[in-house]
Amino acid sequence: MNGKLFVISGPSGSGKTTLVNHVLSKVENLRFSVSFTTRSMRAGEVCGEHYEFVSREEFVNMIERRSFAEWAEVHGNFYGTPRAGIQKYIEMGVDVILDIDVQGAKRLRGAFEDAVFIFVVPPSLEILERRLRDRRSEQGKDISIRLGMVKQEVSCSKCYDYIIINNEMDVAVENVEAVILSNRLDEGEDSGRMLAAAREVKTENVYGPAFLSKFGLT
């Protein structure tokens, strides 16, 4: 049985990275797909672990060699998912989790029919802004660029299978875990609690006027 792709997207500051790290430490048989990027390395980041940091020239060469399953320009930098990395795991029967933007997710939707798409949002726009400012990893200008993208990103969330509101990290981690395990059910991993939790974060249960108004959308 091939592994599955779990694609996670969400605005910058939604807590996706921390969430994915917690999920990776809890769920067995799941690997993170390390993306390539042209953005500069932030303090504390490790090349090969958080990203493969490459020059624009190297990135463009990789595009030409068709090395990416998808790639996109996000906030002025290039990001791409290496095709070989995900294929290797899928063929080994290992599930793969990807943290990619909404454009990349859209491209993968056509190519990987049984991939599972999860959108992570903070409880509100105000909380998102506070988290970005507290993180202090970006300059003021970059924070404005990232905030400017939020409405556009959140309006893409309706194309995802699940929406997880990251209010409390522990609950959000349990929800992502439930989504992954419940999507493995046909492989024998039966759990009523997991199924119920995953059902609760299905897009149709979360998406609506109350959800959209938190992000200035109608």
Ligand code: 5GP
């Ligand atoms: P950051 O610079 O904050 O690490 O990431 C910025 C955005 O790029 C995030 O939304 C993240 O999900 C997205 N991203 C990271 N890797 C990839 C990738 O391989 N492909 C695409 N399309 N987006 C990515």
